[in-house]
Amino acid sequence: QQPYGLDIWGDQNFIIRDGKAHINYKSSPALIDITTQIRSEGITGPVILRFPHLIAKQIDALYGHFTRAIEENHYQGRFKAVFPLKVNQYPEVVKSIVEAGREHGYGLEAGSKAELILAMANTPTGSPITVNGFKDVEMITMGFLAAQMGHNITLTIEGIGELESIIEVAENTSFRVPNIGIRIRLHSGGSGIWAKSGGMQAKFGLTSTELLEAFDLLKRHNLLDRFTMLHFHIGSQMDEIAPLKRALREAGNIYAELKRMGADALRAINIGGGLSVEYAQHPTQRVRNYSLKEFANDVVFLLGGIMRAKGVEHPNIVTESGRFITASHAVLVTPVLELFSHDYQERSLKLKEVNPPLIEELLELNNMLTSGNSIEYLHDALDHLESLLKLFELGYIDLQDRSNAETLVHLIIKRALYLKQSNQLPEIERLQERLQERYLVNSSFFQSMPDYWGLKQHFPVMPLDRLEQPAIRAASLWDITCDSDGEIGFDPKAPLYLHDVDLDVEEYFLGFFNVGAYQETLGMHHNLFSHPSEATVLIDDDGYRFTNLDEAEDILEILDNLEYDPATVLKQLETRIAESEFMTKEENRDTLSTLKHFLAQNGYLRTTK
Ligand code: PLP
Structure with missing residues (x-):
């Protein structure tokens, strides 16, 4: 079977080559390269890629x-x-x-x-x-x-x-x-x-x-x-x-x-x-x-x-x-902004001269982990974590010890899962389910996949690259709305595994596929997230070009659509700034120009990398 069930939903529209998802047409560009190009033109946040040939x-x-x-x-x-x-x-x-x-x-x-x-x-x-x-x-x-x-x-x-x-x-x-x-x-x-x-x-x-x-x-x-x-x-x-x-x-x-x-x-x-x-x-x-x-x-x-x-x-x-005609033509590309356990990296360990004995044991488990003992050590580590959390509640260890414990256990989990990745034992599956990683994606599911919110309609999801690498983290996806319904939870019956990435040093993009039917105008402006940026991509034998590259609405446009008068909003901000007791005249000017700069950006979060 192809990664991420591509052979089930893909209709031969995409192929995986050198670990990247490519469009299976003419010069077959990689989705990640198209995305990188769009971002190099200053467009950040989620983007709908349209492929008219589909x-x-x-x-x-x-x-x-x-x-x-x-x-x-x-x-x-x-x-x-x-x-x-x-x-x-x-x-x-x-x-x-x-x-x-x-x-x-x-x-x-x-x-x-x-x-x-x-x-x-x-x-x-x-x-x-x-x-x-x-x-x-x-x-x-x-x-x-x-x-x-x-x-x-x-x-x-x-x-x-x-x-x-x-x-x-x-x-x-x-x-x-x-x-x-x-x-x-x-x-x-x-x-x-x-x-x-x-x-x-x-x-x-x-x-x-x-x-x-x-x-x-x-x-x-x-x-x-x-x-x-x-x-x-x-x-x-x-x-x-x-x-x-x-x-x-x-x-x-x-x-x-x-x-x-x-x-x-x-x-x-x-x-x-x-x-x-x-x-x-x-x-x-x-x-x-x-x-x-x-x-x-x-x-x-x-x-x-x-x-x-x-x-x-x-x-x-x-x-x-109509669903049959347009569903496949659109791919929603979303940057991943954060992994929930992102901070559990080796470099965040701050060990003391003398650590509580259970922390010392966790260190030892981490050092001695091999493919042969990984499950046993993983069980031990989880057990130790329970005990350490109890000790913290009772006041026997401090916050630094607790942080070290959490970091060590996460390191052990990741390494154990790596070591056992080819071996899908039921126990590993159960553990993965328990140890889910949450991926925060820069989009609104209410806006871009309303049928998921309303009807639990599943849309295929696949990372745009790293497809040759093992994906070991059981993933649940969180969108950036302030709403707990904006989550695609991990489903053990249809599990999604994603890569363990360090977003401080690398980017990670997810594609949601078959989103070209109904989703775009059914999409809701919950939290005032607007229709994403979009690009129409024409592919020929030599490469590809954009026939349309349209950034999502900026913040003033979003408010304008809601019948706010942008000029009045600006005036209100100016008055507030002028009345502030905390600013000099120069700071007033700076504040206003910084705000105006933000107002001209699209309403999604900006990944600066
Ligand atoms: N025709 C009518 C009368 C409809 O109500 C609908 C949608 O439900 C369609 C066509 C489109 O059907 P489909 O979503 O299967 O493309």
């Missing part, structure tokens, strides 16, 4: 598999797809999607007014736009305007009220009427933690009774010729393929019935999203039980079969999977 890879794979399945099954309908903007609306992402998708006619899906404007501005003419979610008359009117602009737009109604609004706009304006889609509420639900989008309890979609009512309304208002698409979505990150098959059978039959009833313009089934991404780092944690190939085969085969049986023309197939 977005293109996913779009090509999606179209490639459906095109192949369509050919193999002699399917008559065409394949079309849209990217749901809610998955990632960041400009660099949308730009990459539109560029890579142009040759395929890839479109965009919108679920709000702001997203619809993005779709109207960015979708190439002719490529589809679909609009889901609740809509008011204004949003529906925007859809009409998009049609008027020449867009191939489908408004998917989520309830009868929306259809009534469409009818109202159609009757009261002269704008072109967009295509109309109907989302159906299926009996079949999805699977996985996002499964509640499907099933009879789902938030969206029409029941069969409502569907018949909608059909009737469309007919009465002469809009049947605009009703072109049937839509369903059974939930994001679908673990298993079986629920999709059930949903396809149900939706396929509803489609065939509608055709039979006279829905002549109906020509597409939109199967929503659901294509999952592998986030697991350990074989036992894998959840997805299908591949894109199987997914495409099933959709095409099942729909083809139903339509053949019912004597109905094959519908076009539309998908809205």
Whole structure:
């Protein structure tokens, strides 16, 4: 198995060479070298690295598999797809999607007014736009305007009220009427933690009774010729393929019935999203039980079969999977700021002329440790530490003795773990769990991995270098928010081991992978940590270049976003400084200019090395 489960979640996007994680594409630069370059340009703190070639890879794979399945099954309908903007609306992402998708006619899906404007501005003419979610008359009117602009737009109604609004706009304006889609509420639900989008309890979609009512309304208002698409979505990150098959059978039959009833313009089934991404780092944690190939085969085969049986023309197939398209393109790189046991280095030992006997024994254990006795000595050391802490409580040893004891025991732990690293005895595992190291990372999990906070969704994590060296410390990760929820604890069922590093002399960076879907705009500004810095990295045969290098907001911008007026904040600071009794005029000036310097920096902690 590859280190850090790269063969499970990596999809061959990264390779390990000379102990470094490289991008497995063209000149294959190392992530650590890209990071170092960004930092040399003065950008510190966490950085999101974007790789547009990975977005293109996913779009090509999606179209490639459906095109192949369509050919193999002699399917008559065409394949079309849209990217749901809610998955990632960041400009660099949308730009990459539109560029890579142009040759395929890839479109965009919108679920709000702001997203619809993005779709109207960015979708190439002719490529589809679909609009889901609740809509008011204004949003529906925007859809009409998009049609008027020449867009191939489908408004998917989520309830009868929306259809009534469409009818109202159609009757009261002269704008072109967009295509109309109907989302159906299926009996079949999805699977996985996002499964509640499907099933009879789902938030969206029409029941069969409502569907018949909608059909009737469309007919009465002469809009049947605009009703072109049937839509369903059974939930994001679908673990298993079986629920999709059930949903396809149900939706396929509803489609065939509608055709039979006279829905002549109906020509597409939109199967929503659901294509999952592998986030697991350990074989036992894998959840997805299908591949894109199987997914495409099933959709095409099942729909083809139903339509053949019912004597109905094959519908076009539309998908809205977005997680699958963008998750892999983004890597969050975070510097490690501190190791909890950082101070337990040999140099911090301050031994006395005469030490308590148990300290002398710890010294001896440390000196005599070998691979043969390491476990036994480790047990002894832990035992001695207990006794020494007791002695401290009772006042028999002083703070210096206690510090020496803690340092010695940590040195013994580290050396014992090194000596036993290739030997994963259950006892070693138990000890590692007990002796976890806490790594403080310069980022906010609330901001950068909100699905970890909200849903305990795991994201693969791997150091960017030292991958040829043994990683022996059972690691829990702490972010820099003042919130104890900002911790990714050590999980013995899916253990994370990291390197023992001395941050006084070296840097250590962790990459969090597959963070390109949903995390960025779902991210919270808890403690006022903002969206991290970001860099778009274009890789070619000779190297790489940044097409965008954007530092995270500075402190005044963060406050501005919260509706504070930066000028007022500055004025308040100036007044406070002027009123201070503790400063000379010159110190006043210095204080203000130092503060202004800090206000112009991004809000993350600065690692100075
Ligand atoms: N389409 C609709 C209607 C959705 O609600 C969603 C998300 O849940 C998607 C598409 C995107 O699905 P996925 O997250 O599987 O890419």
